[in-house]
Amino acid sequence: MNKKIYDIAIIGGGPAGIFAAYYARMRKLDVALIESLPKLGGQPETLYAQKEIFDVAALPKVSGTDLTESLVQQLDLLGCDKYLSTSVTNLEHDNDIWYITTDGKSIDTKSIIIAIGNGAFKPRKLTFDYDPLLEENNLSYFVNDVNDFLDKDIAIAGGGDSAVDWAIHLDKIANSTSLIHRRNKYRAMESSVTDLNDSNVTQLNPYIIKDVHFNQDDNSKVDVVLKMIRSDELKTITVDKLLINYGFISDSKILHDWNLDLEGPFIKVDQEMETNLPNVFAIGDIITYPGKLQLIATAFAEGPIAVTRALRNLYPERDYFAHSTSLFEQ
Numbered sequence: 001m002n003k004k005i006y007d008i009a010i011i012g013g014g015p016a017g018i019f020a021a022y023y024a025r026m027r028k029l030d031v032a033l034i035e036s037l038p039k040l041g042g043q044p045e046t047l048y049a050q051k052e053i054f055d056v057a058a059l060p061k062v063s064g065t066d067l068t069e070s071l072v073q074q075l076d077l078l079g080c081d082k083y084l085s086t087s088v089t090n091l092e093h094d095n096d097i098w099y100i101t102t103d104g105k106s107i108d109t110k111s112i113i114i115a116i117g118n119g120a121f122k123p124r125k126l127t128f129d130y131d132p133l134l135e136e137n138n139l140s141y142f143v144n145d146v147n148d149f150l151d152k153d154i155a156i157a158g159g160g161d162s163a164v165d166w167a168i169h170l171d172k173i174a175n176s177t178s179l180i181h182r183r184n185k186y187r188a189m190e191s192s193v194t195d196l197n198d199s200n201v202t203q204l205n206p207y208i209i210k211d212v213h214f215n216q217d218d219n220s221k222v223d224v225v226l227k228m229i230r231s232d233e234l235k236t237i238t239v240d241k242l243l244i245n246y247g248f249i250s251d252s253k254i255l256h257d258w259n260l261d262l263e264g265p266f267i268k269v270d271q272e273m274e275t276n277l278p279n280v281f282a283i284g285d286i287i288t289y290p291g292k293l294q295l296i297a298t299a300f301a302e303g304p305i306a307v308t309r310a311l312r313n314l315y316p317e318r319d320y321f322a323h324s325t326s327l328f329e330q
Helices: 015-026 044-045 065-078 130-138 161-172 190-197 294-314
Strands: 007-012 033-034 080-085 089-094 097-102 106-114 121-124 153-157 176-180 202-204 206-213 223-227 234-239 239-244 248-249 265-266 280-282
Touching: 007 015, 007 097, 007 161, 015 033, 015 044, 015 294, 033 106, 044 065, 080 153, 106 234, 106 294, 130 206, 153 161, 161 176, 161 190, 176 206, 280 294
Parallel strands: 007 033, 007 106, 033 080, 106 280, 153 176, 153 239, 176 202
Antiparallel strands: 089 097, 097 106, 121 248, 206 223, 223 234
């Protein structure tokens, strides 16, 4: 059986990548959407889930989570092949085909859109060894489904926007919520800290996590051992769920290995989002061009521009002047 060759592979599953995938499917193209994290949404979903975004047309304000849910619902109307928890390691070009090597499998495509934002994200994990079985049910670095925390005793570690936002949000459905932070002062927005102080969240600071293990009497729960900063004091809390929000590590160094024309950390593109490589485009926060604005609204426009240019390159005989109202047939 011949291996599938996509029309477009989109590297990056943030808002720009998701909408570009949807628009490409509107244009009847075969699309692969590749995301290094286990869920779509990019920075708005992983770093600012409950923060309000104000630059999306027709929406006075929207949270990162709500924006992601709407974008995914929109994409699912037409569908595409999604490769989650998949990191791209190499690109090779031969006979008009791009061969994308990932840490899981190879993906073949006629064109590529790079939409990796500020780089591929990986969560900052706990610095000590723990039983990997904990990650199957009790310990997580992402909120994949808020219902996993329903009526549970939960602890959240971190002091930035993401940790504080999730503590406030999840406490509305959890049985109890504790927020663990190494400092007495948070790095979150002042309004979020005010909401935290007005909530029922138990604030455990200044503490760091020294150990995590299954509870001896009930292995469906975990014991979280805390150490007070500048003290030998230890305390243990027992919870159903532990959510680690220490932030994410961003890496865009691999762009150098792909022989892309860069300006600092950004990919240089022309007015149609084309890079210096054949049929390789880039959109969103990772790109630069005269007048570039780092806005979600701008990225949403760049996706269709890149897709249309790719369509012209790949299938010059097609009619690519159709309006959106005539592209999507129920």
